[in-house]
Amino acid sequence: MHRRPVVAPSPDLATAVRVRLFAALRERAGWAERLVPLAASPTSAADLWQRLALDDGSAAGAAGLPPTIRVAINQAFASADTPLRPGDEVAFLPPITGG
Amino acid sequence: MPTPSPERPIVIKLLEAPFEPLELLAAWQRSFGAAGTAAESHFIGRVRPTTASGAPLEALELEHYPGMSETQLRAIAGAGAARHGVGAVLVAHRVGRIAPGEAIVLVAVQADRRGPALRCVQELLENLKHHAPFWKREWSGGRGTWVAGNTPL
Numbered sequence: 001m002h003r004r005p006v007v008a009p010s011p012d013l014a015t016a017v018r019v020r021l022f023a024a025l026r027e028r029a030g031w032a033e034r035l036v037p038l039a040a041s042p043t044s045a046a047d048l049w050q051r052l053a054l055d056d057g058s059a060a061g062a063a064g065l066p067p068t069i070r071v072a073i074n075q076a077f078a079s080a081d082t083p084l085r086p087g088d089e090v091a092f093l094p095p096i097t098g099g
Numbered sequence: 100m101p102t103p104s105p106e107r108p109i110v111i112k113l114l115e116a117p118f119e120p121l122e123l124l125a126a127w128q129r130s131f132g133a134a135g136t137a138a139e140s141h142f143i144g145r146v147r148p149t150t151a152s153g154a155p156l157e158a159l160e161l162e163h164y165p166g167m168s169e170t171q172l173r174a175i176a177g178a179g180a181a182r183h184g185v186g187a188v189l190v191a192h193r194v195g196r197i198a199p200g201e202a203i204v205l206v207a208v209q210a211d212r213r214g215p216a217l218r219c220v221q222e223l224l225e226n227l228k229h230h231a232p233f234w235k236r237e238w239s240g241g242r243g244t245w246v247a248g249n250t251p252l
Contacts, residue, residue, distance in 0.1 A: 023162050023234035024245040072232070075167035091164060091232075097246045098161075098192070098233030099144055099204045099224060 011037040020091040045071040046080040112191040140216035144204040164232035171231040183219040185210035
């Protein structure tokens with residue numbers, strides 16, 4: 001038997017996903033990047049959006065992922081319903097204004 | 100029929116410092132050699148001096164998703180080049196803080212004929228404005244405001 005750590009270990013990428021926020025979304029949430037442990041059941045980006053309470057608080061109750069927010073998994077656009085795997089990089093992208 | 104290029108040289112540049120689009124274009128043209136090309140189309144976008152609400156603009160800040168921004172630009176350029184059967188494509192895009200009047204984007208397409216060159220430039224520009232992860236913030240009066248959406252075509 002090994003001892004239980006006194007301090008909860010920070011999640012590592014073997015069991016977690018790296019969540020990244022950009023632009024207005026990053027500033028609203030107050031963080032840019034976070035390691036989030038995956039639950040035992042399949043987790044999607046849409047699930048994480050609710051779990052991390054990333055909505056702007058204007059909707060009553062836990063708001064789902066708004067259609068204006070796009071999801072990228074491992075730096076490629078992906079459906080918000082895609083099941084995540086440990087080590088994935090998940091990004092929430094507010095409306096794009098390039099060029 | 101347009102002649103598809105066997106190898107479509109796609110050049111993508113993400114630039115953190117001001118650039119001179121005509122110098123980039125000149126270097127790009129030199130890469131074609133003495134024969135030059137039959138048709139080229141170019142677009143240069145610059146930072147306008149006012150915000151979306153009409154206030155004087157101090158600077159435009161361009162945030163991007165490092166890695167994905169370059170990958171997406173390359174994918175967009177490659178798909179457009181294949182669809183229109185053009186030759187070389189050059190896309191240069193600024194990131195960081197950009198002053199009014201400075202170039203923010205350069206898109207250049209080389210082709211056998213004017214139609215594919217012109218159409219490809221327009222399509223690439225629209226696609227990169229909507230599908231490459233860049234975000235603009237306007238600075239005016241010492242305050243930054245994220246731009247909600249693209250200006251109309």
